[in-house]
Amino acid sequence: EELVDSIQKKMDKLKEEKKELTKELEETETLGKEVQKAVERKCKKQHEKDKFKTYIGDMEKIILLLLKVSGLLARAENALQSLPEDSNERLKKMAADKRDRAKQQHEDAKVLKEDIEKRSGQIEVFLQEALSEEEFADYKYYVKMKSKLTIEKQELEDKISLGEEQISALKLSIPEKH
Numbered sequence: 001e002e003l004v005d006s007i008q009k010k011m012d013k014l015k016e017e018k019k020e021l022t023k024e025l026e027e028t029e030t031l032g033k034e035v036q037k038a039v040e041r042k043c044k045k046q047h048e049k050d051k052f053k054t055y056i057g058d059m060e061k062i063i064l065l066l067l068k069v070s071g072l073l074a075r076a077e078n079a080l081q082s083l084p085e086d087s088n089e090r091l092k093k094m095a096a097d098k099r100d101r102a103k104q105q106h107e108d109a110k111v112l113k114e115d116i117e118k119r120s121g122q123i124e125v126f127l128q129e130a131l132s133e134e135e136f137a138d139y140k141y142y143v144k145m146k147s148k149l150t151i152e153k154q155e156l157e158d159k160i161s162l163g164e165e166q167i168s169a170l171k172l173s174i175p176e177k178h
Contacts, residue, residue, distance in 0.1 A: 001174060003170060004167055004170050004171060004174070007163055007166055007167050007170070008167060010163060011160060011163040011164070011167070014156055014159055014160050014163065015160065017156055018153070018156045018157070018160065021149060021152055021153050021156060022153070024145075024149055025146075025149045025150075025153065028142060028145045028146055028149055029146075031138060031141070031142050031145075032056070032142045032146065034138065035135065035138050035139045035142050036052075036053070036056075038131055038132075038135045038138075038139075039052050039127065039130070039131070039139075042130040042131055042135075043126065043127075043130045044130070045126075048126050048130070051119070051122070051123060051126075052123055052127070055116070055119050055120065055123050056143075056146075058116055058119075059116055059120075059143065059146065059147065060146065060150055062109070062112050062113055062116050063113075063147055063150050063151060064150065064154060065109050065112070066106075066109045066110070066112075066113055067151065067154045067155075068154075069102065069105045069106045069109045070106060071158065072102045072105065072106075073099070073102040073103060073105075073106045076095070076098045076099040076101075076102040077099055077102075079095050079098070079099075080092075080095040080096060080098075080099050083095055120143070127139055
């Protein structure tokens with residue numbers, strides 16, 4: 001029961017961190033909206049405005065995809081490694097196939113990330129021309145913080161989820177008192 005209480009206290013701290021992080025993300029999104037307004041006002045070509053919007057939307061999706069696939073790969077690796085030596089071959093093959101699929105998905109996600117990084121360079125070229133120095137600095141800060149905070153939020157959510165799973169498992173393993 002002490003362990004459950006200890007984990008619960010950690011969970012409460014994590015949830016508090018998540019609230020603060022969510023607030024920080026909201027502030028970052030406010031900056032992002034200002035950057036978007038500047039892009040709308042100052043970029044002359046519609047395709048540049050469209051590229052910018054698409055890039056911002058894709059950036060977050062790819063970060064989340066990479067995080068999710070990394071988690072799947074880690075769990076698949078752990079599952080394969082934790083199989084007893086005497087496990088049947090069919091079970092080993094299924095676990096290895098699952099790991100291999102996760103590896104391929106991870107590689108695919110990394111290719112998407114490389115693509116978005118190339119697009120970032122292209123976007124910066126026309127934004128640097130169109131935006132003021134301060135607006136461009138805001139754009140760079142926004143992109144950096146959006147990536148960083150998205151990753152931190154996902155990691156916190158994963159930790160909270162794991163903690164909840166641990167608490168449930170511990171509660172099931174503790175015999176009831178009569």
